[in-house]
Amino acid sequence: MAKTEKYAIGVDLGGTNIKIGIVSQRGKLLKKISLSSKAEGGPDKVVKQIRLGIKEILSKNKKKIRGIGIGSPGVVSIKKGTVENPPNFPGWTKVNLGNIISKEFDIDCHVENDANAAAIGEMIFGTGKRYNSFVMITLGTGVGGGIILNRKLYRGEIGAAGEIGHITINYEGPRCNCGSFGCIEAYVGNNYLISKVKADLTASPNPKILKLVNNDLNLLTPLIINKAAEDGDAFAKSVISEMGEQIGSALASVSNLLDVSTFIIGGGVSGFGRSLFTAINKSLVVRVITSLRNRVKVLPAKLKNEAGIKGASALVFYKS
Amino acid sequence: MAKTEKYAIGVDLGGTNIKIGIVSQRGKLLKKISLSSKAEGGPDKVVKQIRLGIKEILSKNKKKIRGIGIGSPGVVSIKKGTVENPPNFPGWTKVNLGNIISKEFDIDCHVENDANAAAIGEMIFGTGKRYNSFVMITLGTGVGGGIILNRKLYRGEIGAAGEIGHITINYEGPRCNCGSFGCIEAYVGNNYLISKVKADLTASPNPKILKLVNNDLNLLTPLIINKAAEDGDAFAKSVISEMGEQIGSALASVSNLLDVSTFIIGGGVSGFGRSLFTAINKSLVVRVITSLRNRVKVLPAKLKNEAGIKGASALVFYKS
Numbered sequence: 001m002a003k004t005e006k007y008a009i010g011v012d013l014g015g016t017n018i019k020i021g022i023v024s025q026r027g028k029l030l031k032k033i034s035l036s037s038k039a040e041g042g043p044d045k046v047v048k049q050i051r052l053g054i055k056e057i058l059s060k061n062k063k064k065i066r067g068i069g070i071g072s073p074g075v076v077s078i079k080k081g082t083v084e085n086p087p088n089f090p091g092w093t094k095v096n097l098g099n100i101i102s103k104e105f106d107i108d109c110h111v112e113n114d115a116n117a118a119a120i121g122e123m124i125f126g127t128g129k130r131y132n133s134f135v136m137i138t139l140g141t142g143v144g145g146g147i148i149l150n151r152k153l154y155r156g157e158i159g160a161a162g163e164i165g166h167i168t169i170n171y172e173g174p175r176c177n178c179g180s181f182g183c184i185e186a187y188v189g190n191n192y193l194i195s196k197v198k199a200d201l202t203a204s205p206n207p208k209i210l211k212l213v214n215n216d217l218n219l220l221t222p223l224i225i226n227k228a229a230e231d232g233d234a235f236a237k238s239v240i241s242e243m244g245e246q247i248g249s250a251l252a253s254v255s256n257l258l259d260v261s262t263f264i265i266g267g268g269v270s271g272f273g274r275s276l277f278t279a280i281n282k283s284l285v286v287r288v289i290t291s292l293r294n295r296v297k298v299l300p301a302k303l304k305n306e307a308g309i310k311g312a313s314a315l316v317f318y319k320s
Numbered sequence: 321m322a323k324t325e326k327y328a329i330g331v332d333l334g335g336t337n338i339k340i341g342i343v344s345q346r347g348k349l350l351k352k353i354s355l356s357s358k359a360e361g362g363p364d365k366v367v368k369q370i371r372l373g374i375k376e377i378l379s380k381n382k383k384k385i386r387g388i389g390i391g392s393p394g395v396v397s398i399k400k401g402t403v404e405n406p407p408n409f410p411g412w413t414k415v416n417l418g419n420i421i422s423k424e425f426d427i428d429c430h431v432e433n434d435a436n437a438a439a440i441g442e443m444i445f446g447t448g449k450r451y452n453s454f455v456m457i458t459l460g461t462g463v464g465g466g467i468i469l470n471r472k473l474y475r476g477e478i479g480a481a482g483e484i485g486h487i488t489i490n491y492e493g494p495r496c497n498c499g500s501f502g503c504i505e506a507y508v509g510n511n512y513l514i515s516k517v518k519a520d521l522t523a524s525p526n527p528k529i530l531k532l533v534n535n536d537l538n539l540l541t542p543l544i545i546n547k548a549a550e551d552g553d554a555f556a557k558s559v560i561s562e563m564g565e566q567i568g569s570a571l572a573s574v575s576n577l578l579d580v581s582t583f584i585i586g587g588g589v590s591g592f593g594r595s596l597f598t599a600i601n602k603s604l605v606v607r608v609i610t611s612l613r614n615r616v617k618v619l620p621a622k623l624k625n626e627a628g629i630k631g632a633s634a635l636v637f638y639k640s
Contacts, residue, residue: 075611133477147577156579157453160611163576168607170502171489171569180572180607182490249491252500253573256483257467259476287488287500291395291480 007063008316011050011070012114012308015039015088018046020053021306022061023313027125029306033057042091050097051104058105067108068101069315071117071308075160081111110315114308115162116153118301119146120318121311122264126302131262135254136301137164137247138267143185147258153318165189167250184250188243194220197239208233226272240272244279251280252287255296266301327383328636331370331390332434332628335359335408338366340373341626342381343633347445349626353377362411370417371424378425387428388421389635391437391628395480401431430635434628435482436473438621439466440638441631442584446622451582455574456621457484457567458587463505467578473638485509487570504570508563514540517559528553546592560592564599571600572607575616586621 005024012019014037021032035053038045054068074086081098102109112120119136122128128136132151138144145164147154155161165185166178173182174192186192198217201209209228213219228236251263263284265277281298288296303310325344332339334357341352355373358365374388394406401418422429432440439456442448448456452471458464465484467474475481485505486498493502494512506512518537521529529548533539548556571583583604585597601618608616623630 145577154578157581157615158579158611160609161577161579163579163609166576166609167573168489168569169491170493171566173490178609180569182569246491249488249500249502253487254577256486257465257481257574257577258474259478259481259483261477289480289483289486289498291478295477 006066006317008066008313009054009057009068010309010311010313010315011054011068012312013037013046013050013070013072013086014308015073015086018049018053019306019309020050020057021309021313022057022063022065023310025317027303027310027314029309030063031057031060032306032309037089039089043089043095046089046092047095047097047100050101054101054105065107067110067316068105069117069312070097070101070109070111071114071312071315072097072111073114075158076111076113076116077159078110078112078155081109083111108316110318112153112312112315113146113159113162114311115144116146116155117311117315118144118266118303118307119148119162119264119311120153121303121307121314122266122301123148123151124314124317125310127264127299128262133260134262134264135162135164135251135258135260136264136266137251139188139247139265140267141190143189144267147260149258149260164250164254167253169246169249184246187246190222193222193239193243197225200235206233206235209236222272226275229275237275240275241279243272244276244281245283247276248280248283249287251284251296251298255284255288255292259292261292261295261297263296263298264301265298266303266307326386326637328386328633329374329377329388330629330631330633330635331374331388332632333357333366333370333390333392333406334628335393335406338369338373339626339629340370340377341629341633342377342383342385343630345637347623347630347634349629350383351377351380352626352629357409359409363409363415366409366412367415367417367420370421374421374425385427387430387636388425389437389632390417390421390429390431391434391632391635392417392431393434395478396431396433396436397479398430398432398475401429403431428636430638432473432632432635433466433479433482434631435464436466436475437631437635438464438586438623438627439468439482439584439631440473441623441627441634442586442621443468443471444634444637445630447584447619448582453580454582454584455482455484455571455578455580456584456586457571459508459567459585460587461510463509464587467580469578469580484570484574487573489566489569504566507566510542513542513559513563517545520555526553526555529556542592546595549595557595560595561599563592564596564601565603567596568600568603569607571604571616571618575604575608575612579612581612581615581617583616583618584621585618586623586627 143165170182176183176186463485465482490502496503496506
């Protein structure tokens with residue numbers, strides 16, 4: 001029974017670039033463009049860039065498009081399609097992005113917070129296909145999250161739910177950008193992690209890692225740490241195992257609270273690969289209550305580089 | 321428009337006593353009895369005690385009863401009415417309590433985990449009446465919880481949700497009974513708290529508290545600590561302010577994850593009173609993300625001594 005494949009446009013709105021693509025209902029990325037967000041120009045400029053990008057990709061397209069999905073930073077009201085105070089977008093208070101784009105192109109437009117869009121992307125196209133309920137964690141500069149309960153995105157009272165990054169793992173821990181202390185993001189968010197590792201390496205230099213960065217610690221990345229660990233370096237291995245301990249403890253809090261057993265992890269830091277997953281799992285299993293112990297699992301996200309575009313396009317298929 | 325009041329039986333099943341009452345739909349407790357659980361006699365003995373108790377209270381009753389609600393420790397399957405592995409009930413694996421009681425008395429019987437029943441009690445009769453979504457925390461020997469989202473109890477995958485007590489506040493903290501480390505229960509659960517305070521007082525004796533317990537630290541209770549704090553004792557005040565810091569950090573994790581802004585606190589430790597609530601609130605406000613900061617609030621539970629019976633009876637009115 002052959003069905004006509006459906007298509008959607010996914011817009012991944014970032015502080016630096018806007019990535020736009022056409023994605024099939026099966027999750028195949030057909031076309032992809034990228035243009036500058038021009039965030040410093042204020043919301044009007046950003047909206048203009050989004051419109052330009054959509055026009056461009058539509059001009060190269062012959063498929064019938066079912067709708068446009070936009071994954072955006074900030075708090076999003078899905079009913080109104082508004083985006084509020086996205087970080088790194090100066091001069092932006094509240095913009096009715098959904099309405100503007102929908103009118104301009106005379107097509108349905110669904111706007112959602114980017115971390116939530118990533119979770120919907122995994123549910124529709126990725127690892128989450130097989131699970132009724134799961135929590136998606138995106139490890140990168142920040143630590144983001146999205147909660148799927150019974151195949152629905154859980155949004156909370158005003159759509160701000162899923163802030164996994166700001167779960168406390170040590171109430172007396174280091175200050176986090178959000179104003180709290182000891183959030184998991186303040187341990188494993190890229191910048192926090194790298195500066196902690198840099199400080200450790202400055203205090204006690206490590207020949208293997210120094211060689212990998214040509215003696216310039218400013219070149220340190222999660223990938224370098226992973227490489228050193230794979231080469232058997234004890235310090236690099238301890239960094240990953242500690243990250244696993246920490247992330248596992250945050251996920252145990254989530255599991256104990258929500259009785260959800262499946263975690264899907266994506267984002268830049270998953271450059272750490274299998275050893276990080278093993279460490280997270282080890283910590284999580286020890287820390288959940290008995291009735292969860294045999295059920296919890298930590299899985300890698302399926303959507304990799306185009307997770308942003310695909311997640312945004314999934315908003316269209318999720319809705320319809 | 322006068323309506324006929326409806327009535328339910330609430331059964332509060334504890335490790336030591338079974339408390340049974342008849343409660344009106346407005347939350348008024350009409351009759352109340354208490355009998356030994358005889359938990360050491362195994363599940364058959366306990367079930368017999370429940371049946372005896374219900375028979376006794378029915379014999380004194382002339383009202384039409386709409387149903388029986390049972391609040392029980394352990395993991396409860398509401399569909400099947402089974403109770404699994406309740407702590408402090410030896411020899412108990414899985415018992416179909418709902419079926420047994422329902423058949424015996426030919427009336428609907430709803431079984432629910434006791435912490436969840438407390439949350440439903442607050443929603444139907446108590447502070448939670450006015451809120452669509454809230455999280456209920458019961459402070460006592462353990463730290464229990466129940467999550468109400470849009471006027472529905474959130475139960476999770478197998479009905480084990482709401483284990484607020486096992487949210488980590490320090491991943492390198494003290495061992496908790498559950499097997500994890502640094503759970504909030506391992507700081508503020510009655511036994512943990514009292515033994516920590518005892519140890520502190522043994523190391524540096526405090527004349528005011530020692531006087532209140534007649535020099536016998538075994539008589540130390542939360543109420544004594546509260547009394548000393550109200551009398552201006554600096555150490556007792558610091559204990560309460562630290563508890564507030566710790567509970568606030570656990571609740572901030574819940575709020576940031578679920579975008580829920582209302583917390584209702586009940587249970588024995590709320591003997592600590594207003595000063596504890598102030599301290600929790602202070603910690604919580606600092607620790608939640610910006611969009612929650614003006615919304616979060618911590619309120620005392622309305623149901624006090626009969627919270628167990630009333631919560632159990634509320635299961636009947638919640639269902640109907």
